[in-house]
Amino acid sequence: MPDGNSLYGPLDPAPDAGWTSAGPRMGFFTDTSVCIGCKACEVACKEWNAVPESGFDLLGMSYDNTGALTANSWRHVAFVEQPVPAGHRSAPFAGNPTGGSASAASAAVAAGTGSASGTDPGVPPGSADAAARMATATAPTTAGPGGTAPTTAPGGTGGVPAGGAVGTGTQFLGMPGAVPPGRGTGVETRTDFRWLMMSDVCKHCTHAACLDVCPTGSLFRTEFGTVVVQEDICNGCGYCISACPYGVIDQRKGDGRAWKCTLCYDRLGAGMTPACAQACPTESIQYGPLDELRERAAQRVSALHDRGVPEARLYGHDPTDGVGGDGAFFLLLDEPEVYGLPPDPVVTTRDLPRMWRRAGLAALAMTAAAVAAFVGGSS
Ligand code: SF4
Ligand code: SF4
Numbered sequence: 001m002p003d004g005n006s007l008y009g010p011l012d013p014a015p016d017a018g019w020t021s022a023g024p025r026m027g028f029f030t031d032t033s034v035c036i037g038c039k040a041c042e043v044a045c046k047e048w049n050a051v052p053e054s055g056f057d058l059l060g061m062s063y064d065n066t067g068a069l070t071a072n073s074w075r076h077v078a079f080v081e082q083p084v085p086a087g088h089r090s091a092p093f094a095g096n097p098t099g100g101s102a103s104a105a106s107a108a109v110a111a112g113t114g115s116a117s118g119t120d121p122g123v124p125p126g127s128a129d130a131a132a133r134m135a136t137a138t139a140p141t142t143a144g145p146g147g148t149a150p151t152t153a154p155g156g157t158g159g160v161p162a163g164g165a166v167g168t169g170t171q172f173l174g175m176p177g178a179v180p181p182g183r184g185t186g187v188e189t190r191t192d193f194r195w196l197m198m199s200d201v202c203k204h205c206t207h208a209a210c211l212d213v214c215p216t217g218s219l220f221r222t223e224f225g226t227v228v229v230q231e232d233i234c235n236g237c238g239y240c241i242s243a244c245p246y247g248v249i250d251q252r253k254g255d256g257r258a259w260k261c262t263l264c265y266d267r268l269g270a271g272m273t274p275a276c277a278q279a280c281p282t283e284s285i286q287y288g289p290l291d292e293l294r295e296r297a298a299q300r301v302s303a304l305h306d307r308g309v310p311e312a313r314l315y316g317h318d319p320t321d322g323v324g325g326d327g328a329f330f331l332l333l334d335e336p337e338v339y340g341l342p343p344d345p346v347v348t349t350r351d352l353p354r355m356w357r358r359a360g361l362a363a364l365a366m367t368a369a370a371v372a373a374f375v376g377g378s379s
Contacts, residue, residue: 025225044279206324210240322346
């Protein structure tokens with residue numbers, strides 16, 4: 001096992017940083033299986049930390065309107081609209097309609113195309129019976145603005161023109177309906193999508209490359225084991241941005257300095273819970289001593305496995321991983337890449353000691369060669 005002050009491997013970061021009377025390491029456990037995507041965490045974070053608004057951006061293909069963690073989004077609720085082959089659903093979806101798509105039109109809508117694209121995407125249409133039911137379904141006839149009859153399918157799964165034809169009438173813009181997939185009853189509510197939601201945040205890594213490379217001391221390790229950036233010391237050099245293996249820390253436009261989640265350092269000091277965890281209505285975000293959170297997370301994964309959700313897994317909890325484990329870790333329902341997370345992050349400063357050793361040896365060899373040439377030339 002590496003020594004204390006090493007650049008990788010398990011350690012307790014606050015004592016390692018010199019805190020002699022540090023309490024237990026504190027952190028976040030984000031259980032994405034109960035996230036409802038309400039974004040209360042994003043809003044609470046902005047309000048408490050006075051983070052500027054991110055602009056009213058509609059991405060046009062998702063209810064995720066902030067898109068990523070940025071200098072102005074310290075919590076980011078990702079919406080992953082995932083085409084899942086019907087019939088391959090875990091227990092929570094049991095009882096919902098299964099089988100192939102009812103028609104070629106619904107398969108195309110499920111694949112996100114509303115008109116001919118030269119490809120043949122989507123889930124193949126299912127039984128002829130289901131296709132016939134779909135084709136004879138009556139579309140709502142209330143005229144919308146401009147006199148166009150809306151053709152949104154019951155259950156809000158997107159605009160399927162009456163009769164199943166794609167490419168005429170209202171265009172499907174790729175946005176999911178207002179009703180979550182799986183809600184409602186009847187074949188007409190079937191959808192080939194599921195939503196995965198995840199409130200992402202700075203990982204407060206055990207080995208934080210952002211902190212290792214900061215030349216001004218703007219980034220520091222707190223007594224809670226978290227990583228905080230002090231904006232009044234940051235000189236905007238951006239080293240931390242390229243060093244972070246998760247792409248978390250970001251430079252604010254028009255300001256130049258680096259910003260990220262502080263895990264509400266000011267609230268922790270006052271014995272309070274971070275704003276996002278306090279606001280989360282489903283307790284998807286849990287705050288507390290990291291050891292307790294890890295135990296709770298292991299129990300939750302095991303309960304989900306028992307309930308027939310074998311895909312449940314933890315991410316960032318393992319102190320022997322490439323960053324020494326995270327102070328903010330997650331329960332995921334699919335591979336990390338699906339959520340935009342690196343599958344095997346490694347602290348980017350891990351190889352620095354070896355590189356410096358080699359550079360030192362090379363410098364010594366060059367010096368020895370120069371001395372030998374000088375001595376040899378003068379004899
Ligand atoms: S390296 Fe990135 S994820 Fe880790 S503490 Fe720094 S900013 Fe957060
Ligand atoms: S983590 Fe909690 S507060 Fe944030 S979107 Fe999910 S349910 Fe809402």
